[in-house]
Amino acid sequence: MRILLLGADGYLGWPLALELTKKNCEVFAVDNGFKRDMCASLKINPLICIKDFLTRSSVLQATCKASFQALDVDLSNWENVNTLFLEYGPFDTVYQLAEQPSAPFSMISGSTSLKTLSNNVSITNNVLFAMATHCPDAHLIHIGTMGEYGTPNIDIEEGWLDIKHKGKSDRFLFPRQAGSVYHTSKIMTTDLIWFAVRNWGLSATELMQGPVYGLLSDLDDKNDVGQNHYYYDEIFGTVLNRFVAQAVANHPLTVYGKGEQKRGFINIIDSIQCLMLAMQQPAERGQLRIFNQITETFSVMQLAQKVQRAARAFDFRVRIERTENPRVESEDHYYNPKYSDLKKLGLVPTPLTDNALSQMFNSIMRHRSSIDVSKFRMRVSWK
Numbered sequence: 467m468r469i470l471l472l473g474a475d476g477y478l479g480w481p482l483a484l485e486l487t488k489k490n491c492e493v494f495a496v497d498n499g500f501k502r503d504m505c506a507s508l509k510i511n512p513l514i515c516i517k518d519f520l521t522r523s524s525v526l527q528a529t530c531k532a533s534f535q536a537l538d539v540d541l542s543n544w545e546n547v548n549t550l551f552l553e554y555g556p557f558d559t560v561y562q563l564a565e566q567p568s569a570p571f572s573m574i575s576g577s578t579s580l581k582t583l584s585n586n587v588s589i590t591n592n593v594l595f596a597m598a599t600h601c602p603d604a605h606l607i608h609i610g611t612m613g614e615y616g617t618p619n620i621d622i623e624e625g626w627l628d629i630k631h632k633g634k635s636d637r638f639l640f641p642r643q644a645g646s647v648y649h650t651s652k653i654m655t656t657d658l659i660w661f662a663v664r665n666w667g668l669s670a671t672e673l674m675q676g677p678v679y680g681l682l683s684d685l686d687d688k689n690d691v692g693q694n695h696y697y698y699d700e701i702f703g704t705v706l707n708r709f710v711a712q713a714v715a716n717h718p719l720t721v722y723g724k725g726e727q728k729r730g731f732i733n734i735i736d737s738i739q740c741l742m743l744a745m746q747q748p749a750e751r752g753q754l755r756i757f758n759q760i761t762e763t764f765s766v767m768q769l770a771q772k773v774q775r776a777a778r779a780f781d782f783r784v785r786i787e788r789t790e791n792p793r794v795e796s797e798d799h800y801y802n803p804k805y806s807d808l809k810k811l812g813l814v815p816t817p818l819t820d821n822a823l824s825q826m827f828n829s830i831m832r833h834r835s836s837i838d839v840s841k842f843r844m845r846v847s848w849k
């Protein structure tokens with residue numbers, strides 16, 4: 467399999483690259499350090515600093531048996547993407563993971579909002595046109611987010627909704643109602659993909675993912691290949707990763723508002739499993755296949771309580787602190803998403819057990835002295 471992996475230096479992209487090379491795929495991995503540049507501009511560091519993309523890629527290239535090539539390309543530029551497909555294509559699978567992935571980042575200012583919209587929408591646009599032009603048989607796998615659906619007062623189906631209206635019926639994308647500019651950019655990319663599937667008969671899988679947690683890496687790997695980025699700050703840290711770092715730093719677990727906001731979550735182990743399963747069992751030509759990529763749902767308060775309990779086993783007695791909610795979101799709502807279709811593809815879920823949390827604690831504790839507590843509250847407001 468010839469695989470184009472976009473966003474390969476990322477939290478999900480790098481472990482996916484490792485998994486693909488283990489399965490002997492021929493991987494063309496692309497990243498231009500967009501995320502590292504954003505972090506530098508906000509003076510945010512991940513828990514451990516990892517060597518730059520091309521350096522760690524060269525170590526992987528030298529040590530893995532599969533063919534692996536790393537390319538530093540800005541994918542928001544059409545000419546770059548066109549050339550990429552011309553020079554290295556055709557591909558069997560195109561993974562599109564290269565996006566600005568943070569809702570708070572998109573809400574800082576008009577400039578960060580524009581950066582999010584223009585980057586995310588233009589990359590998917592470029593990829594779709596390049597696929598239609600150079601390799602229309604390739605299978606596109608894109609990660610959407612559960613946040614695109616918002617919190618409607620009806621069950622959330624897997625991507626589609628059958629509607630009956632005045633005696634007639636049809637199938638539409640499940641209604642979207644985003645809570646941030648970032649999520650709005652994801653809705654736009656879903657719409658672009660659906661347009662390309664309808665118009666050019668491309669084959670696409672959209673994975674509507676919830677916040678990911680966990681490590682799937684050895685933070686102490688000496689040659690950096692097995693390491694992964696772990697963000698715990700308010701801008702790039704997902705909620706559970708943030709809570710574990712807060713607990714380890716003996717900082718209160720900061721819950722926004724009532725904490726009754728419910729979401730679907732997934733361990734990074736399962737996120738990579740789903741990305742592999744989607745590649746191994748592709749969508750048909752002319753099909754946009756959508757999966758809800760979560761394995762469990764919790765309220766934010768339930769997550770905080772789980773972390774508080776797991777922390778006690780390590781002698782951390784952290785309190786839970788309700789803080790003013792900087793976001794505009796419903797704090798008390800119905801939430802019943804469907805998420806059974808990935809299991810039919812073969813996903814074996816990894817539940818959020820005390821044991822899974824203990825493993826996270828063990829890894830993060832070794833880097834406790836690197837945690838910068840000032841980054842827990844950067845106070846990005848939606849209002």
Ligand SMILES: NC(=O)c1ccc[n+]([C@@H]2O[C@H](COP(=O)([O-])OP(=O)(O)OC[C@H]3O[C@@H](n4cnc5c(N)ncnc54)[C@H](O)[C@@H]3O)[C@@H](O)[C@H]2O)c1
Pocket residue numbers: 472473474475476477478479496497498499500501502539540541542562563564565566567585589609610611612675676677678679704
């Ligand atoms: N991590 C999560 O919890 C989560 C949840 C839901 C959805 N997602 C989605 O999954 C995807 C991957 O997320 P992630 O957490 O790995 O994000 P990430 O920021 O760690 O990785 C994205 C990578 O894309 C690269 N990139 C961005 N713009 C680029 C450009 N113009 N040219 C080249 N490279 C570029 C970045 O440098 C980064 O390394 C994103 O689409 C995100 O929206 C993530």
